[in-house]
Amino acid sequence: MQILTIILQIAILLVIVLLHVAYATYFERKIIGHMQVRMGPMLVGYHGLLQPIADGIKSFFKEDVIPAQADKPLFLFAPVICLVTMLTSLAVIPFAKGWVLADINIGLLFIFAMSSLASYGVILAGWASNSKYTFLGGLRSMAQVISYEIPLGLSLVGVMMLSGSLNLTTIVTSQGNSFSSMYLFPQIIGFFVFFIAMLAETNRVPFDLPEAETELVSGYITEYSGMRYALFFMAEYIGMMVMASIGTICFLGGWNGPFEIPFFPPFWFILKVYGFIFFFIWIRATLPRYRYDQLMELGWKLLIPLALLNILLTGLFKILVH
Amino acid sequence: MEQLGIAEQLREKFTGSILGIITHRGQVTILVDRKDLFRICQVLKTDHKMTHLNCLCGVDNLKRKGAHLERFEVVYQFYSIDNRTSLRVKAQIPESDPVVDSITSLWTGANWLERETYDLLGIVFNNHPKLERILTAEDWEGYPLRKEYALRGDKEWKGLEELREKAVRLRKYDFYGAQIEQE
Amino acid sequence: MKVQYKPKRNLLETIFQVEILQGMALTLRKLFSPAITRQYPQEKPPMYPGFRGQHALVRDSVSKESKCVACMRCATVCPSRCIQIGYDEDETHKRVVNRYTIEVLRCVFCGYCVEVCPVGAITMTELFEYATYDRQTVFFDKEALLDNWDSFILKTGKDATYVNPLMRPRGVLESSLPSAKRLTVPDDWTIEGQYVGTKVKPSTMNLPSTTHAEAENG
């Protein structure tokens, strides 16, 4: 019986998240469109509201082309790795008090593990396609993910130190209920590092090197088409959402808000996540792209020292206070 | 006139190589023998500060008559940005041996221009680092800008024939590789 | 003139990412500004007289036939040689056009044919949406060209006195035009009513009638 409940919960979560992903693409296209003084999708439905559904149907029915020289099993498997790891990490995210599939004690580590695993999908996709562009895209992704995992992890060490736990629910509850007690303020350096590393981890502008269109055509997804392409796409957006959730939980106080919303406790959480996603899109509309070596330089020479400094300062602070 | 002065100086320096000096619409051309071409360009670049190579092209003189005109000529247009003077040098190249010295060592930018001249007119440049077809296909026959090359020839490029054959051969298949039923 | 670089940013600006914030402020501002794009199939772009669109043979309002006199000027001037004219000569040596074809797929839309036509028989209309799936539809013969004119008149609501600057170029002397092309045109198409710069001194003008044009502009 318990298993059935969990399966039902998982199903509900997946449906909601996938719908959310569909509309996140719409959200992104509309916002970037208006920032670029154009309209975005307009034709399908009122102001293009049905566009994501049309896109979904289209990509589902599109021909699935597999290059003759590709490593077929890996080629077929790679998008699945990406999507599954991203979906798995949703399990530990608390949307509100008690609204979590698996309230495990190492939630934060679990998410790191999953997001590192997702990069295998990208690398394997790049390698299995047997195309030069995808290979370069895969290589870039590998280097990028490895070097940005470190600042991402280090930037959250401060949060762990303050809350004393890796459990995401505990992290939220330890931030208290007031606006000023969010970890954003004591951990502003950590937040800065986390934010940049998050952009890099999810391959968003200005760190979208693995799929830099003007350099590598489409990077690791150049050879993919139809549904498999859509899987990568979904993985990217779910990854965005997971990272935004982590940011919300660790720095913005999770589901805590100025007042409680009856019947729908995750309201503030979703609002904050959407705020994050809007920021992602906003940055994409504004900034140019870094070069590969500059990205590495930024990660190793700026973000890691900053994150270490943040840990040091947090430690000193804790010693002084107690 | 400054341009003419340069031309005169060159004539004194390279006796016998300067075949003629022509002025037309305020632009001075010197016809030179191809054997001294490289040295003349060198002198123009170093002594007369003609640092900018405007233009390099070949001409087929098949239907033109004139004193000292050989079958081909290569036209070099130089400009001195400091002195604001320009000069045109035309090297005469006989049909029997269409070879001229490359000036790639003086201007790297001349590389492609010489390749283009070779491609379209068949003039060979000595000491050129990579003399290959550039605008036309590698297996192109003939030199399109020669006057005897007809604007519309009687035969197609042979690659086109292959393409056509392939198109005819594949016409009976649809996009998915299935045979279309012929009506 | 040496180009000016913006001054280097100081430490404070570097830490707070001022220039990035400025850029983001701009994009945020644009989020709420109206879009400038046109929703094409619903909203057509503006077309101006003289647009080099679909070809048409002007249908004479009296004879209901083409005005073409088969002088072959258009076929001669055509850079892509896409106009073919066939004609018979009647007993008075007057040419009667029996074939007039334009191969639109070869046409480069330079509009030379319209300009050289001495009688204003051929024109290019402001219609541009005539893409089709087959070649035959865009191989215009005489009837198709006359039909194009009819549909142009119908679609745009113009009447048979329509004149565009290809048929009668702006800014040329009336006397240099053939009599059939001395048509009634707006004031600023003629050399007398042309636009003159606001700072041109009246003394340098050789045409007295342009002074009022200047007054209008100033």
Next chain:
Amino acid sequence: MITLTDTQTIDIPVQSGDEDRYHLKLGPQHPATHGVLRVDLDLDGETILTCDPKVGYLHRGFEKLAEHRTYAQNIVLTDRLDYIAAMSNNVGYCEAVERLLAIEVPERAKMLRVMVCEMSRISSHLLWLATHALDIGAMTVFLYCFREREVLLELFAELCGARLTTTYTRLGGVRQDVTRSIMKKLDKFVEDFPACIEEYETLIDTNRIWLKRTIGVGQVSAEKALDLCLTGASLRGSGVDYDIRKHMPYSGYEKFEFDVPTGETGDTYARYRCRMEELRQSNFILRQCIEMMPPGPILGKDAPDLIMPIKPANKLEVDVPAKNALITLIEDRDVFMEGDIYVATEVPKGELGFYFISDGMGRPYRMHIRSPSFIHIGALSTMGQGVMIADLIAIIGTLDVVLGECDR
């Protein structure tokens, strides 16, 4: 689901010492090569060891075609050279033919030519900025640039009936006069444009990512730039003050006040700054055009008819009644003199030169087009050595090449 089975394994022979190299063929269908440019790269990781641009995919044989058409018909060909700034090519071609055939151009036509040249310079530079920024990843600049470019293209459409393939000039003048409505719209554009430049600069000019991606990338010294025969803003970015509008003024450019911006460092950022400054200068010239547009005819008295004879003038049948001709040919003038001429004009991409040889016929005996893009792409193999792929894309962008002009 289908798999393509028709492909075969291609064995690339591996030479000794070649094993570490990664061959990449960038293009001819690639989002950042601005057309059908192919660049064969040898990579070591992401660093380019050798860079070999391949062109010719768009070769249409204009030089050969021109030998079989009259001077007037060839104007149409020049539209298709640099299709982003067709007006400049039209003007460049006509200036050359007019010098060759000694045709007078009236003042108003000269001013109109300068006007359309500068308009097309702005529209070309806007497209350059748009694609260059897009190449480096700033995609919003792209749309902002197209907003202003659209205004200019619509003005072109109103002026001469086509947005891109303008065919605006005539031998001895221009084709159409401006109307008041055009000048009013242009006036508004000139008024608004500086604010738009500010907008583009807000997004990229001091942006640290943009600076990182452009400063020191594709650096050429002044000597190297001259050696590579670069022209236009690519040369001026290295500090060589060479602008044909100042050096060999044509079409009445000597009457206009404007500065030629030059950079110092010769890197991508300097070239970017030069072109941004040129946008301002062009806008300033447009302002002067609007204010100083003289009255008068737009075609010279001795401008040849559109129907030019392909045979020498004295053999021309001049029995066409004068009233039928738009502009009659003056029969007794020796129109087509024998001789040759090289006339260069400053188009947005650099120096566009036309070299003509006339043998006394109504068509050029030889027409050579010195196209800046061809030479700039030729310089790519030198400039692209030792940089990274992302830098190569930036360099292709900064050289501002158009393949229509390159392949001719």
